[in-house]
Amino acid sequence: MKKLLILAAASIILTACGSSEPAMMHSKNDAASAIMAAEHEAGRAASENYEWRDTGKLIKSAKAALKEDKYDDAVKLATKAKKQSSLALMQHDANQHAKPAF
Amino acid sequence: MKKLLVAATALSLLGMMPMVANASPESDLKAFRGFFFKRFPGVKLQDFADGIYGIDAKRKEEWTAMEEFPPYEPGIDIGKKLFAKYKVGSCFKNGGIAIKQNYPYFNSKDGTVHSLEGDVLTCLEKNGVDLKAEKITTQKGKLAAITAYMAFTSRGKKINVVVPKDKRALAAYNLGKQHFYAKRGQLNFSCADCHAYNSGRMARANLLSPALGHVSHFPVYRKQWEAGGTDALAGFGTIERRYGGCNKSIRAKPLNEGDEWKFKQHPEYVALEYFESYMSNGIAINGPGIRE
Numbered sequence: 001m002k003k004l005l006i007l008a009a010a011s012i013i014l015t016a017c018g019s020s021e022p023a024m025m026h027s028k029n030d031a032a033s034a035i036m037a038a039e040h041e042a043g044r045a046a047s048e049n050y051e052w053r054d055t056g057k058l059i060k061s062a063k064a065a066l067k068e069d070k071y072d073d074a075v076k077l078a079t080k081a082k083k084q085s086s087l088a089l090m091q092h093d094a095n096q097h098a099k100p101a102f
Numbered sequence: 103m104k105k106l107l108v109a110a111t112a113l114s115l116l117g118m119m120p121m122v123a124n125a126s127p128e129s130d131l132k133a134f135r136g137f138f139f140k141r142f143p144g145v146k147l148q149d150f151a152d153g154i155y156g157i158d159a160k161r162k163e164e165w166t167a168m169e170e171f172p173p174y175e176p177g178i179d180i181g182k183k184l185f186a187k188y189k190v191g192s193c194f195k196n197g198g199i200a201i202k203q204n205y206p207y208f209n210s211k212d213g214t215v216h217s218l219e220g221d222v223l224t225c226l227e228k229n230g231v232d233l234k235a236e237k238i239t240t241q242k243g244k245l246a247a248i249t250a251y252m253a254f255t256s257r258g259k260k261i262n263v264v265v266p267k268d269k270r271a272l273a274a275y276n277l278g279k280q281h282f283y284a285k286r287g288q289l290n291f292s293c294a295d296c297h298a299y300n301s302g303r304m305a306r307a308n309l310l311s312p313a314l315g316h317v318s319h320f321p322v323y324r325k326q327w328e329a330g331g332t333d334a335l336a337g338f339g340t341i342e343r344r345y346g347g348c349n350k351s352i353r354a355k356p357l358n359e360g361d362e363w364k365f366k367q368h369p370e371y372v373a374l375e376y377f378e379s380y381m382s383n384g385i386a387i388n389g390p391g392i393r394e
Contacts, residue, residue: 049370051355052288084288095284098292100130101299102137 026071034078035062041085050092055084127265127275127380134381137298138314150315151385153393157302158309165392174250174323174390176334181251184244190252193225202249202256203387206263206376208271215274215376218249219340220367239364241343242327247335250321253389260386261318263379274369278377281370282313287354293374296348308394317341317379319391326394338390345371 026034038059045051062077125133138150142157149156155165184190191197205218219240226233238244265275282293296305297313304310320341328337339347346356357368 046355049357050286053350053353053355054288056355088286091285091290095286095292096280098280098284099125100133100137100283100294102133 024072024075026075028066028069028071031062031066031071031074031078034075034082035059035066038062038078038081038085041082041089045085045088045092048089048092050088052084052088055081055088058084127272130279131381131383134314138301138312142302142312147314148385150312150382151318151388153311153315153319153391154309156315157312161309168392172323172392173325173328173337174392177247177323177338178251178254178390180244180334181247181249181254184248185251188226188231188248189229190222190225190248193221193228198252199255200259202253202389203259203261204263206372206379208264208266208268208274208376210266210268210271213268213270214369215271215372217342217367217372217375218252219245219342220372222248222252223365223367233365240340240367241346241358242339243335246321246338246340246343249340250323250338250390253321253387256387257389258386260384261379261382263376263383265376265380274373274376275380277370278373278375281374282377287349287352289352291352293348313378313381315382315385317375317382318385318387319389319393320344321390322393323390324393341375342367342371345374 038055042051042055042059045055058077058081062074062081065071065074065077135147139145145157152162152165155162185198191199194201202218205221206215208215222245223233223238223240226238231238233239236244265271285292285295293313296310297316301310301312321338322341322344323337324339325337327339330336342358346358349356357363357370
């Protein structure tokens with residue numbers, strides 16, 4: 001019985017943890033800056049012909065969120081876009097001397 | 103003694119590295135062919151012109167049946183008419199007939215590699231054709247139909263692409279080679295990952311084709327593209343269209359995406375075609391081919 005109670009309590013705690021989103025209170029400026037940073041990084045990846053497929057869409061969605069005053073969403077999307085471009089640039093650098101594996 | 107052996111091996115490996123990096127097109131071709139012949143024992147060089155149908159007997163049966171009543175024939179007829187209408191033959195050797203096997207080629211005058219599609223576009227502009235008004239774009243439709251007709255006249259001719267001893271030609275070849283082996287996109291795949299190391303294996307429902315012979319059947323007539331349109335040219339696409347689609351599949355942004363590339367080709371894709379064509383030298387053209 002005791003074990004059952006512990007298990008139930010643990011599952012309630014875990015569920016509560018999973019559903020609680022960290023509170024983000026970003027401003028309009030934060031969102032605009034995040035988008036600008038994402039666009040800059042995307043430009044760098046584009047200049048190397050190494051952009052990822054969905055980065056542009058993420059930036060577009062971030063801009064739409066900003067327009068709708070959903071600043072947290074805008075920051076989240078722009079950050080994801082920036083991360084994609086940073087990874088693309090790392091990928092570009094890592095593949096400069098790509099050669100056959102046979 | 104063991105340490106000495108390890109050191110000797112390491113040194114010999116280090117010594118080999120620059121040799122691999124600076125491999126010549128000739129040695130690249132030898133290694134490339136060797137890989138595919140080893141991977142698909144018994145498959146002859148010309149069989150690779152048939153893509154997945156050259157390595158899978160069951161699928162070849164279906165494909166051969168499709169080829170009995172080829173869906174691309176009406177498109178070739180349209181391509182032939184457009185070829186005559188725009189006087190395309192006036193810009194090419196032999197009136198543009200049976201020349202596809204020599205493309206892409208390096209032009210020493212301008213120091214660049216020319217693709218067939220690129221030369222046809224130049225020709226159309228030279229002949230005063232308004233590409234925008236005639237709705238002629240680089241990757242599909244009328245241009246693909248014209249080059250599909252030109253490929254059709256080259257059927258049976260062996261691919262004969264030359265990389266001359268010119269730094270600029272070699273640079274273009276190496277750019278294409280680098281694109282082929284470099285990983286890109288969110289999935290972190292290279293062309294080689296799918297079409298060399300995993301060729302003949304399944305990627306979801308698709309059998310991955312070997313890169314050897316890729317270029318022989320282009321422009322291609324794809325059932326998938328056909329389903330997306332209503333006219334006789336809907337199924338046609340140039341190799342550049344296919345490269346863009348491949349890049350998209352691995353979640354990389356296609357280099358030729360956007361209006362900027364509607365009327366011109368991306369040089370990196372031309373370089374990739376140059377590399378792939380050189381690797382496929384000696385395989386007879388069988389374009390346009392039907393694909394899934």
